[in-house]
Amino acid sequence: MAIMITKLMKTKPARSMVLPRMVVTGPGVLEQIPAVIAELDIPERGLIVCDTNTLDIAGNKVIEYLEAGGHPMEKVEIKGANIEELERVEAYSDKIDFLVGLGGGRPIDIAKQAGFNNNIPFISIPTAASHDGFGSARASIRRDGRKTSMQAIPPIAVVADTEIISKAPKRLLGAGVGDIISNQTAVLDWRLAGQKADYSEYAAALSEMAAELVENGIEKVASGKEEGVRLVVKALISSGVAMSIAGTSRPASGGEHKFSHWLDSNCSNPALHGEQCGLGSIVTMYLHGGDWKRIKDTLSAVNAPINSKELGMDDGIILEALIKSKEIRPQRITILDKSTQKQIEEAALATGVIG
Numbered sequence: 001m002a003i004m005i006t007k008l009m010k011t012k013p014a015r016s017m018v019l020p021r022m023v024v025t026g027p028g029v030l031e032q033i034p035a036v037i038a039e040l041d042i043p044e045r046g047l048i049v050c051d052t053n054t055l056d057i058a059g060n061k062v063i064e065y066l067e068a069g070g071h072p073m074e075k076v077e078i079k080g081a082n083i084e085e086l087e088r089v090e091a092y093s094d095k096i097d098f099l100v101g102l103g104g105g106r107p108i109d110i111a112k113q114a115g116f117n118n119n120i121p122f123i124s125i126p127t128a129a130s131h132d133g134f135g136s137a138r139a140s141i142r143r144d145g146r147k148t149s150m151q152a153i154p155p156i157a158v159v160a161d162t163e164i165i166s167k168a169p170k171r172l173l174g175a176g177v178g179d180i181i182s183n184q185t186a187v188l189d190w191r192l193a194g195q196k197a198d199y200s201e202y203a204a205a206l207s208e209m210a211a212e213l214v215e216n217g218i219e220k221v222a223s224g225k226e227e228g229v230r231l232v233v234k235a236l237i238s239s240g241v242a243m244s245i246a247g248t249s250r251p252a253s254g255g256e257h258k259f260s261h262w263l264d265s266n267c268s269n270p271a272l273h274g275e276q277c278g279l280g281s282i283v284t285m286y287l288h289g290g291d292w293k294r295i296k297d298t299l300s301a302v303n304a305p306i307n308s309k310e311l312g313m314d315d316g317i318i319l320e321a322l323i324k325s326k327e328i329r330p331q332r333i334t335i336l337d338k339s340t341q342k343q344i345e346e347a348a349l350a351t352g353v354i355g
């Protein structure tokens, strides 16, 4: 009986939302981490998941702040986001009360999944704004060499220090713009699939607004100044919130994401997630009959790739990925699933993505 009750408690009620309880954004907010943990009433012992790079950038500081705040800290430096590293982190489960994921992607994915699997609160500290994963419920973990997207829950808190994120390579910020801009085509695809895809007007509006705010402020973003970086960070957090409201990744993941996932699975050297999604979004916006030139101009402004050459791939593989994207999550209907091979080729050529 006791087992049954535990099982019941773990099952979420239908249509419930799990959202981060605290989001702290701004320059220098890293030192507020002990205050955030006190506010959340989380007990003592923590584990920080990072990699060698992020340990230098901010990890040592996080450990210092937390230990000064009375939290004995362990640390794991991971080499990738795969099942083996996940198991290495999960081995600490009995000895810790909270997890901190510190990085651009991989350490956050591992800490998020370990926290979810073991019911341990997880705090997300992004060091780059390259995609919306640092505030979302999904984790991308490699299993047998293949990337798989796993269900978890969003972080209990996000602490995004824009002073640190501003120092990340500009290419990562460009990718973040690509991921956020693709919300527009994701929402169009979601509408296209209609009620069968649990369409939510609120989640769609939030997701589109995040993309629009970045589009309208793209000059600020391109300047690389803290204010522009903060705009992208807040938009990416909103994107995660929109997905949590919807209970599906639909508001921020449509055909352009299927295109990117196909490239991840079939190319030995894929580009960044946000770069691929941004590029895919130019083509899918054309197919939707929308303002694809605005997407292209927005990506150009931050030097994100707008054609196959800039993405570092052949025209052939881009076209194949656009056409075969329907093999990825076939139940998720998007404009790419509804278009003919000829229409897709025409769109890729007309937008200058290939050719």
Ligand SMILES: [Zn+2]
Pocket (backbone or CB within 6 Å): 131, 132, 179, 252, 253, 257, 273, 277
């Ligand atoms: Zn994405």
